[in-house]
Amino acid sequence: MIYSLKGTNQKKLTQTPLLKIWVPWMGCSLNRRRGSSVPQFCNSPTMIVMVGLPARGKTYISKKLTRYLNWIGVPTKMFNVGQYRREAVKIYKNFEFFKPDNEEAMKIRKACATAALKDVAAYFSKEQGQVAVFDATNTTRERRAIILSYAKERGYKVFFVESICDDPEIIAENIKQVKFGSPDYVDRDIDEALEDFSRRIECYRASYMPMDDEEDRKLSYIKIFDVGSRYLVNRVQDHIQSRIVYYLMNIHVTPRSIYLSRHGESELNLLGRIGGDSGLSPRGQKYANALATFIRGQNIRELKVWTSHMKRTIQTAEALGVQYEQWKALNEIDAGVCEELTYEEIQENFPEEFALRDQDKYRYRYPKGESYEDLVHRLEPVIMELERQENVLVVCHQAIFRCLLAYFLDKPADELPYLRCPLHTVLKLTPVAYGCKVESFFLNIEAVNTHRERPVNVDINRNPEEALLTVPEHV
């Protein structure tokens, strides 16, 4: 929120040097003033509370949702009560721990939930968190009531996400994908683990009270049935809950792979110039052909191909000989006044800008251009559609690639602009368990390096040599 002074004294506007945001006075605390490309919609912190029997995908949803919210700029953290339990009870013996009549265990489990809630409070009050995902079974009305009153006392909003599934195949697949590898079962063989886990689920079943249409009509929640076949949504309170619902309704668990690649080497790449809309160099064209061969070799079912509106990605896609869709949102970052300059020219003409960019590459906005933060905002619909789709090849650009990769690999904002995305290399991302398997394929066609590391000296008064130390070689 940007607040102005009451009163008749109109302050002159100045533009903050890094973010290029117009503000009424200088010397304000730039940290407080986010001035980002997205309005800040969260006022009260929000607790997302998972509900469901074990092996219903609660942790999968929690992790994915947390990753998505952080990527779009909403500070979010996940609190997995099972983790607290593992810290409290060093060695997991068997399902008996979860029996409803096991008083000793009940005490421990309750204490773990309480400890997690305390950490949620600390995250909100001391770490400027905005969303906390409380990942536990929360299968009794009693437990949910405790969470609700805890939140109410502190002015947190609560949104429940319940996952209901009775398809034995899905549950078995869940157990296989994530439970066998769990620290709880590290010394068991598969059959033992499966047997024990099934009995664990039974411990919860008798006391499970799903969210109820009548009893819980005043609460805000989404019920997900059968991995997204059906949803029941009740009382969405605000923007962030609406975005969460939209996201949850677009994700799926069908196996598929996402291929990310940059365009082939371009004429401007060879000259060490950034941006522009040039065509492929001869090597770039070779890459396009190699990419076509590679893709054919992968034997991908129903592959969708996406490019930007820029010549170099389209030329690359043309070599594939298949239909492709152009997205303006996939265009490279707009370098504004620095378009088509070399780093040396930027240092010579805009040394202060060059230094500011090295100071905070994620938030730095080129004059009359964009920042990585702006990019993330315009890529959000692309991510949403990638979630909906199955096999997709995205032919894009360096900065775009970094943003997309950061989403899939859960990289924070300060790492994002330095992710390595070399030319002529395809990344194959395959969702597995709670994350993403990454396979990298360099298609053996030489290309210039376009990756510029952060130099040691980022002061605006540094020498040009210090600034240009990490510029990759070019013609």
Place this chain on the structure above:
Amino acid sequence: SVCMTNCPTLIVTVGLPARGKTYISKKLTRYLNWIGVPTREFNVGQYRRECVKIYKSFEFFRPDNEEGLKIRRQCASAALNDVRQYLTEDGGQVAVFDATNTTRERRDTIIQFAEQNGFKVFFVESVCEDPDVIQENIVQVKLGSPDYTNCNTEEAAEDFMKRIKCYENSYEPLDEVLDRDLSFIKIMDVGQRYLVNRVLDHIQSRIVYYLMNIHITPRSIYLCRHGESELNVNGRIGGDSGLTPRGKEFGKKLSQFLQTQGISDLKVWTSQMKRTIQTAESLSVPYEQWKVLNEIDAGVCEEMMYEEIQDHFPLEFALRDQDKYRYRYPKGESYEDLVQRLEPVIMELERQENVLVICHQAVMRCLLAYFLDKTAEELPYLKCPLHTVLKLTPVAYGCKVESISLNVDAVNTHRERPEVGISLEAHRRAHTHPQEDGSVWPDMAFSPRAFSSTGCTVQASAFLLTHGVNLTPNPQHSKHPTRK
């Protein structure tokens, strides 16, 4: 039958009378058209009114009225026929079939129709038992209906309630179990609760998201441009200049105006450009900056005057007048691009209540076109003068617009659609030898991206120039806005 991913979609409303089906149909149609999905609604009640010229009473709708039933079935068939025409021959992508469709039998007929024609079906059911809401619906849209022009309010309301009763006994709502293979959203109690089943594709997902964000709480949206800017006064487009003294005066008047409006909890949004922020600063209230509310990027033409654009880029200038909606400035944007980047603003405007949006000419045109259901052809020529506030208040099926000029003089920045004599296509057809050395070809140092989607080639335009077809409007007739 096999349905490919881009096969047309048939949205089918379901629900008793006065549950908001037509309201939802019209709103959804307007939204889909605005984001570029050709959509049309087919209201079966309309067909019935054309068939049965004079509406007598609710008796027409009695379930035992054979004659009535026959007519209603025929009307539904006629409407479905038009749907088929629209989706298969007229370039439609989505058809909204607006009727009660309260029996499973009727819905099965529609499903069969869709299967035969290769359409996907998505049901939108509105369920509501709140008597206050139903009463309000009746007051807002039924009393003014052609059916009740000759009745007084009480008579109309009474008849309408009896009409609803006619449907109630045979109403079979969509069922979680019986209809588990269908794609649908059930909206309960005006958006308190939703049941969403089997969303099949992107468009259905967007429709669900939209339906879950709209509400009917009374509110107003205020749209205005920034105060007059320095570049405005110099007749230059784009840029990031500050306000002139008159522009600042507008800011003050705007603040006074808002106070007289007595709006509870007004949200104020600006772009990230200096002139909108300066304007907001006069209001002494918190405001949010949206980068996506920034003015259209005129690329290489930024900060130029129209005369300069005509001098330096006459072809571009002419192409823009050919198709102002789709025309993209070199290294810049088109109105079509604007609409795409403004979609999240529209979505959030739907969620919000009282909002003031301080933006720019092209941006305001796009937002206005959404609220007033203007076509892509009309959009770039909507009048959005400086120092004028538009107050939009949703009412019945549309939007009441009040235009309030705050009585501070400003330059006029509106450029009318000039008369362009001959279409490119007609000229191309008339001449059979297109190869020619382009001697008056303008400097194309930038990449010509004029026709991003309309399909005309740049070669054709070059040819036309060399054959002396004057694509550049005569400066005297070009209707440049007056300026100092």
